[in-house]
Structures are given as structure tokens and as C-alpha cells.
Amino acid sequence: MEELKKWLTEHKITEIECITPDQTGIARGKIMPTDKFLAEGGIRLPESILLQTATGDYPDDDVFYRLLDPRDIDMLLRPDGVPFTIPWAAEPSAQIIHDCHDSMGNLMELSPRAVLKKILNLYEEKGWQPIVAPEVEFYLTKRCTDPDIPLEPPYGRSGRQESGRQSFSIDAANEFDPIVEDIYDWAEDMGLDIDTLIHEEGAAQLEFNFRHGDALKLADQVFIFKRLVREAALKHKMNATFMAKPVSGEPGSSMHVHQSLVDAKSGHNLFSNKDGTASTLFHHYIGGLQAYIPSVMPMLAPNVNSYRRYLPGADGNSPVNIEWAEENRTVGLRVPDAPPAARRVENRLPGSDVNPYLALAANLLCGYLGMINEVKPRTPATGRMGNEADDTMPWNLEAALENMSNCEEIREILGNDFVDGYVATRWAEYEGFKKVISSWERQYLLSTV
Template structure:
């Protein structure tokens, strides 16, 4: 066994036990959360300590276009240095040979972290917490749809066919029979996750047709973001084995609920290990309220990260399982900010605004950044909301263009995430929006062609 293989996680060692490693996928997340990188023979990976990719991967839109975000030096595409984080080594169990994946961190040629790299953005936010003596803890929830194969973008997305021979049914939340309809896909998800060393806290049927939720156990934000980054690929691969697609679009099917990435937050004091949201007597602390206030005051400015595409805003529909405002409440799923039932040690705050289409590194970083500002500014939240928050006023931008305006003006958040990241993200998303505006939709053809 090569020296580097002695440093990888136990799950990866177990996967390779008695087998010969063929290939290593060296990967990094781009702005949308797509895995970019290179696949190399295992023997070559054992000899290399780094590899190179052009920094232009962070200027690319979801369509493959480019934002003019290269900066003063122009679009010269200098190489970044990518170094492996061996703690992220995990299996790629769907491949035909014995393959491992390793997430890499990006620096410039002087060793300075690339500010546009999403993993670096999250690491920067986590370090700000640690500098205050705090350890942020998150627990993400992942919602997605299993749908029929869609080979023509002009066709509507349809629910997948279940084992009964009928399409997956909607409005069957928490139904065990509904989950059984696509049991073979779920079985492969479990098997792939086990091979990769990931612990699933639970799988449930959500309210949409073929909509599934996977909960992950709480932990370190960077580690959990790595897992979601890996999980998206894992789930897609499991679906493809069974002649269907897995989609993480925020709103893939008209009339069905959207898919969220709810983020639960708590913070421990590094010195004592105690949850700073709870006092010695078990009551709520001022830090708990300040964190909520930070989400209320600053989430509008990061909606462009939590809802990064034009489709994302179709999810924010009144009475349709997604928040439309920034009210907070206890055990109230109509509010954008929810305080779940818990004991004092696990007191936490749930951000329900993030869509599953967001980059997990950026979504978690944005949410933590808002909470961090709340803790530093020490403001109080509004009064706790009681009742149905859908009856309240909408506080969320109605579209990507408005959300980008708010993000581009949020200099306090730019300082936390990194000003150069904020500059590049704004330019790339604006370019993406311009690309969208070039497409004429079926609605326009149906209602405008002969009527205007």
C-alpha cells in the first residue's frame, strides 16, 4: 500500500481491502457546485503532491458560458495549485474499476487561498467563528426528486415510475409505502453512502411526487458541505442505475412543492464545549436571540447564494411548503426561521430558506455569515411569530435580479465571505441571468404570440 493510502479515512481503506486501486479523481467544487478536476492513474497520484487547473473554472456559468470577472489582469487563465485534502478521500463505488475521489483545496502560486473557491469561502467563515472562541455546528437536510428520464428539455419533468408500474404519487409525505415505490434506488443510495463512509440520519418521503429527504447528522460545517457535495453525485449515480434521474432543482415539477436544503445551526464554546444558545439553567441566551436577529437582518442580502437560479424563486410560494418571509417561530414550519423542539444541549436554529440547488459550501457559508453578523451586532429579533406565517408580508426577493442587487450592496457580508469572491459571484450570476433572458419560454409563446 502506498504511503498516502495509510492516511485516508477507514471507510476508504475498507473499500480497497484486498483490491488494487486503479484511479483517483482529483476534484474541486466550482461556483454551481459541479465537481471539476482530473482523473489520474493511482500510480501517478501517489507520486504527485499537487496538480493545476486554470482559475477560469470559477468564472463559468451553469450553461458553460463565462462571466467577465477575471479582474485587472484580464482573462489570462493562470493556473491554480490544487492540493489534496486526504481526509476527504472516499470511494466512487458506481465506477467500473476501483476508484477513489479526493477533494482538493485551491491556492494561487504564492500559496494564498483562492477567494472564489467555494470551500475556501466556507473555511474563511468558520475561522471567523473560531477566532471568537466559537465552533459552529450544522445539520443539513437534503430534499430532491426522483423523476422519469427527461431527454428533451422542451418536455415537462414527470415523476419516476415506481415498482408498482405507476408514477410516484404526490401528497404522500412520510409514507413508507411511497418510499418503497423506489426502494431499489434508496437501497443503492444506502450502499453507496456506506461505501463512502457517510452516515445517513434518516430518509423520508416528502410531499412531492417522487420527492425524498435525507437528513445528515450534525457536525463540522466544512465536513458536512463536503458530504453534500459528494451526496449529490452519489444520488444521481444511484438513480441512473434504475432508469431515472435525480434532480436537485429547487422547483422541477409545476404544482409540486420545491426542494430545500434546510440548515440547522448551533454553536459551541470552544473552551467549555457548551452550546452558547443555552444558559446554565437551560434557558435561552442573548446569543441565541442575536443569531436569529442576524438571520432576519441579513438573509435577504444572501438569497442570491441560497437561491442561485431563476428557477429557485419558483419555490417561494405561499402555502406550498417553503417560506415567504423572515419571521421566526418555535416548532413552526411556516416561518423562514424555525426553532425546533430540543433539549438545552441541542438548542438550535433552522434556516428554511436555502434551496437544494445552492452550492452547499456557499449556502452554509452564507447562513453562518448572517448569524455571525448577528452575534457581533448584538441586536434583538422581532417578536416570535405565532400562527400561520404565510399570512404575513413577503420579505424575500421575488427574483434573481433583485436578489443580486441586494447581494452586490452588502459590503458587510462581502468582508466576511471575501470581497473578491463577492465581486466574481455577482458578475457570473449576472451573466447567467443575461443568458436566461435570451430564451423564449412556452408561456410567452402561448400567451403573447397572437394576443399582444
């Protein structure tokens, strides 16, 4: 706390946002003066926020009261990790990510940050250190307050809206220079390790890549980055969305995750042998991804909208398979062309709507189980993969939730409380979705059935 106090004093911070991610990835917490924060050393919040959905609703009472105290008691949140400045605030402010603890001081099992820490502890026990690098896509859109109106691209510097595909176009990216400069400047102020920017396929769709590093640190940074981008968009009178599929007819937004494994002491890449060839651990890690991704899909595709990215039988831009191959973007698990020291695998299935803590935990859990159980991967794919769906995968939320609920190995590591609670929040959101009559139904069924 002394080091934190010194940092707050040096930066003349007068106000602090004490935040923690809920299961959807929404920042929940309290805002308080710095003096009060330092005097108390933590905050209290209701345990129930860990079972809150994106709509602010909760699962059915039988799940809620089985997993949480029926009195809706408080949990204690303690600061963990580095603070982040808030460059868009009117006065010197900071946001500090907190861990959630029960009355006995234990991490709350329903907390996404605790889930990732649990998986990282498994690696630490083996002397392994996972290295990850997320790539986060999002759309910039015109402001629109009516949810029934489709989203449109904003106007760029030229005063025009984008049309057609602009993949990797420098000129298209430069159309949004004012907001991009703010994103880079604010990220530098906050210490976020963002690297390259590209313009993706969609109209006003951008991608920021993070430098590779520690999984918990990067989960924190992606969590904060989403807030940063939304604030930058608001400053420039537009919106930013990380929905997996926000615009019909346009590509979805993903969060590809590059992942590798090093020896915690020597730093040697354990995915490569000394002669530069791929190691047994590397193949087992991929085997684990292929074997267990079908059971953790709700952590990689958490919302009903998430599955609109996957278009089996259609010309979609997201893989609908869990095959692996080197230098092949049509597979779900791509191995980039890299020297042995940088050998890694890229999971191209997660959407950008994920909770970054849970998405990274899911990837690392699958790889861990593959290595522990010595799971052999499938034969590498050759050539371009078509859009025929992998029949081992759940391509809708209902099937994904059933898979996760029924996987005993996932339950054994993540815990029954987390699995039951997380699945229950997803079901609660899905039930809310089913109550809404869509424009498609009105357009095609209103006068024809």
C-alpha cells in the first residue's frame, strides 16, 4: 500500500475508481476520493454483482441462493496490480483493479480474475510460464440511440463514410487519425502495451495488437483498453463497439489469442526443442485446445450474438473448425511462421466480446489439460479449409452451455460454483433475448405465416 500511496501522490490523484470485472467483463465498483481510499484500503460490494448479467438481471433464485448467501452480503475488494490513470477525466484520477475476497479472505470463486489466477497457479506449480498476446478488433460507428436502427460507419476526416473492403489500408486507417492518436496517447499514459494498429475488413473496423507478456497483466490491460476506446469514441462524437457481430453483412470482431509456454527459470520456449523442432509439449498443448475448446466455448463466445460470427456453409471470415496448421488463416488454430524461440499457436475463435480474464483462462486451461493428459492433436490441415462446420463444436449458445455444464474435467478445475454460476448468467441473458421480437421476424413472418 505504501508503494501505491507514493504513486497516487506523485500523480496528484484526487479521485479513484475502484473496479472489478464481472462475468460479462463490465467494470463494477465505486468512485471515491483518494484520502478515503487510502484510509480504508479496500471497498465493499455485494457478492451478487458476480452473478449479474449484462442487462443487470440475475439467474433464477435456486441458483442464486445456492451459490451466494441469501442475505446478499458484502464481499471485500482489495487492490491488486498497478493503477491506471484516467486521461479523459476532468481532474487527476486513477482506476485500480481489485480482487474479490470472502469474509475468510479467500478469493471469490465466481470472480473472473480469480479464475485466471487459479489457472496460472497450475502452470506455476509445473514451473511453466504462459505467454500471451491478444489482438482486439472493434467497430467505430455513428452515434445511434435507437437499437432498432442498424449501425452505420462514422464519417472520417474526408467527410465520407467507408464502403467496400479496406483490409490493411493505411489510408482507411488514417481516416480516423484523430481518435487513433488519442487511443495511442492515452494508452501510453496508462502504461498499456499496445503495439500495432491495422484497419480490418469491415467498414471502420480497427484492430490493436498487444505485445506478448504475462496473462494476468494483459487481461487487466484488455479490460482497461475497452473502456479507453469507448471513451475516445465518445470524445469524437462516435461510438465504439466490441460486439462480436454488430453489423449485418460485415465481418465479425475477434480477439485472437497468441499463446506460448516458457520455462519459468530459464525463459526457454518449451514449445521448441533444442534443435528447433516442435516439442511434444507443443503438440499436446494443441491437442488440448482441440479436445477441450468445445467445452469452454461459453468463455470464448459468451453471448447469443457471439455465434453470429460463425457461419457454417457461408462465406464467413471466422473459422468454423478447430483444425490446426502452420501459416493458414482458414483454421481455428493457426501456427504462425516464426523462429523456434517464438513458436506459438493462435486461437482465432474468440470474439472481441469476451471477458478477457475468462477467455485467457479458457485457452490456458485447454492447453494445460492437453499437456497433463498427453492429448495428441489431429493431423495438421493442408490447403484452404472450407466453411463446413466441425461437428465436434457447439455453434450456438444453447449447445455451448450444455457442453460446459456436462464436462467433468472443466468442473474439476474451475469448480462447480463457477461453472454453475457462469452458465446460469449466460442462460439468464439468453432467456431475456428470446423475449425480444426481432425486425427479421416482423419483416418475413408478420404477413406470411
